[in-house]
Amino acid sequence: MHRHPLSIAPMLDCTDKHFRYFMRLISPNALLYTEMITTGALIHGDKNRFLAFDPIEHPIALQLGGSDPVALAQCARMAADWQYDEVNLNVGCPSDRVKSGNFGACLMLTPTLVAECIHAMLSAVSIPITVKCRIGVDEKDSYEDLLNFIQMVSKAGCNTFIIHARKAWLQGLSPKQNREIPPLKYEVVKQLKQDFPHIKFILNGGIKKVIDVEQHLNDFDGVMLGREAYTNPYLLAEIDHKIFSSTNKISTREEIIAQYIPYIASQLKNKIKLASITRHLLGLFQGEKGARRWRRHLSENAWKEGAGVAVVEKALELMDGF
Numbered sequence: 239m240h241r242h243p244l245s246i247a248p249m250l251d252c253t254d255k256h257f258r259y260f261m262r263l264i265s266p267n268a269l270l271y272t273e274m275i276t277t278g279a280l281i282h283g284d285k286n287r288f289l290a291f292d293p294i295e296h297p298i299a300l301q302l303g304g305s306d307p308v309a310l311a312q313c314a315r316m317a318a319d320w321q322y323d324e325v326n327l328n329v330g331c332p333s334d335r336v337k338s339g340n341f342g343a344c345l346m347l348t349p350t351l352v353a354e355c356i357h358a359m360l361s362a363v364s365i366p367i368t369v370k371c372r373i374g375v376d377e378k379d380s381y382e383d384l385l386n387f388i389q390m391v392s393k394a395g396c397n398t399f400i401i402h403a404r405k406a407w408l409q410g411l412s413p414k415q416n417r418e419i420p421p422l423k424y425e426v427v428k429q430l431k432q433d434f435p436h437i438k439f440i441l442n443g444g445i446k447k448v449i450d451v452e453q454h455l456n457d458f459d460g461v462m463l464g465r466e467a468y469t470n471p472y473l474l475a476e477i478d479h480k481i482f483s484s485t486n487k488i489s490t491r492e493e494i495i496a497q498y499i500p501y502i503a504s505q506l507k508n509k510i511k512l513a514s515i516t517r518h519l520l521g522l523f524q525g526e527k528g529a530r531r532w533r534r535h536l537s538e539n540a541w542k543e544g545a546g547v548a549v550v551e552k553a554l555e556l557m558d559g560f
Contacts, residue, residue, distance in 0.1 A: 242269035243455060244481050245400070246474070247442060247464035248301040248326070248370070250274060256510075257468075257518040258295045259501055263494045264471055265478040266486075270298045274328045276341065277304030280313045289320045292501075299324035301370070303331065303341040305351060307358035314359040314367065322365065327355060329371040332406035332416040343406035346375045349387045353394035360395045368398040370442070373426045374405035381426065388430060392437055400440040400462055401427045417443075417465070428457050451477050470524040491522050495554055499547050506546055513540040516550060523557065531556040
């Protein structure tokens with residue numbers, strides 16, 4: 239098994255530092271990912287805003303978007319300086335913005351360039367460099383195409399691939415549709431694992447239940463959960479407990495919020511708006527009686543002027559009757 243058998247996918251507008259801190263309270267062991275950050279944003283933008291994280295978030299990976307080996311190597315060095323545990327190259331995101339910037343899924347069409355990028359990053363740092371990709375892009379979706387991609391990139395030194403087991407359509411489908419419409423083909427990734435037994439393959443896409451995770455870990459080196467971890471975060475408590483054979487008691491949802499409140503208070507002091515933090519908490523009671531009350535109270539009150547931790551405490555009170 240991989241050293242990180244469980245990870246939470248990088249998700250744009252979702253996996254910011256507030257969500258990652260919250261996730262760490264639920265899952266003590268999962269590898270957490272930043273949102274995808276472009277090399278341009280890191281090199282020319284506010285490094286502190288993009289790179290800062292709380293030590294509790296370890297293990298944590300920085301996901302980069304880019305296709306210039308020199309820029310990627312520079313950003314990998316920044317990640318190492320900021321003490322990230324891993325750097326991941328995005329070769330799977332299908333959005334238009336990504337295509338025009340020549341990063342994301344379209345890079346699967348240029349495996350030589352990806353190999354150059356990986357080589358440059360590995361030459362710059364000693365922390366692991368991984369790749370997140372799809373099983374194909376547009377019409378280039380034969381197993382031979384995928385095999386060639388993995389072969390070339392692994393020869394450059396990448397020994398861990400996180401594979402979203404769907405192809406990507408660069409035209410005609412939105413990013414959301416690209417997460418749902420192309421069919422999942424776990425068997426393709428399973429074949430890769432058989433053909434490259436020395437390489438670590440982490441499976442991503444459509445994983446929603448504890449039993450699914452347990453079964454996939456028989457075939458793959460790890461699993462990555464995306465949307466399910468965001469919409470139903472408490473699921474990760476049970477998954478983490480099972481995978482890592484923890485002897486500790488699973489924290490209740492109420493205990494997690496009690497642990498999170500000091501963090502919220504510290505962020506409010508830094509002039510962060512309450513709604514920016516509580517938007518990540520809406521799914522905590524997913525499937526429980528009273529979940530709608532929890533969501534509604536936070537949604538209606540967290541954005542108000544001067545909203546503080548009392549809003550979260552009141553939302554928790556509303557759950558007491560259930």
